[in-house]
Amino acid sequence: MAIKKTIITKDKIVSMYMNYVLDHSEKPKSVYHFTKLNDFTEAEFYIFFGTIESIEKEIFKMFIEKTVELLHKNKEYEMYDMKSKMLSFYFTFFEILTANRSYVVLVLKEHNNQLKKLMQLSGLRSSFKNFLTEIISDDFRTQQEKLQNFQEKTFQETSWIQLLLTLKFWLDDSSPSFEKTDIYIEKSVKVTFELMNIAPIDSLIDFGKFIFKEKIYNK
Missing domain, CATH: 1.10.10 (Arc Repressor Mutant, subunit A)
Incomplete structure (x- = not known):
């Protein structure tokens, strides 16, 4: 047979x-x-797939898509405000990355060429921007019309840079259960949303102290 x-x-x-x-x-x-x-x-x-390289891009895109899928399975998620949705995204996304950490560390740390690394993350970038568009609320859009200093595109680009910095921090994090990455996420997301409300000073100083301590005492 x-x-x-x-x-x-x-x-x-x-x-x-x-x-x-x-x-x-x-x-x-x-x-x-x-x-x-x-x-x-x-x-x-x-x-x-058209090439081997296209698989690499697809994998990171799939990490984002799985994250969003899990978020929408939580019935309470739709009731969250923007900040809570962003925090939920980060914690879920990095749980998925942690489950695949050996692969992620291997493929990202092999590229000393930052351009090649960013090209590999192009699928992730596109899917992440789609997620950001999804969570932007009408209240946010109305507020930014009045302030005219934090446009939607700026929010997307700033959030993308924040995600890359968080990814870099996570790659270098050796704390148990990556608890320092959790602290980084909470502080960095808080800073982002307070910047949008033009009230960043206390959180920015607190976040700066955390980063300074990590860089100085963990060399």
Whole structure:
């Protein structure tokens, strides 16, 4: 009796790719090599991906999409204000990253070239900006019309930089359960939303002290 071949899906390819990278500490040399090793065809690969590099981008995009999916499963989430939604996003997103930390650390720390690293995160950036558009409230838009100093696009770009800085902090965090990253998230999100309300001084000073202490005493 013939053995039924496993149906190849996007998720299966992603799982195979992450396992390959973790087992070999490098990405596959070619699509041919990757598909032959995993017993499926190049034609099946190209149904879902155009290049090996496109898998890397898709993985980080999937991390965001899984985060948003989990957030919407919480019935109370829709009642949260913007700040609470952002905090929920961060804590959920970094839980997912932590569950895949070996892979994330390996692929991000291998790139000394910051441009290549940012290119790998392009899918994450696009999905994150979609999330930000989703959580911006009418009250926020009305407030910014009056203040005219914190436009929606500025909010998106500032939040993206904040996410990258948080990711960098998490990559370097060696505290138990990454508790220092949790503190970083709480303080940085608080600063962001107080800046939007033009009342940042106390939180900005507190956040600055935290970062200064981490850099000085953890060298």
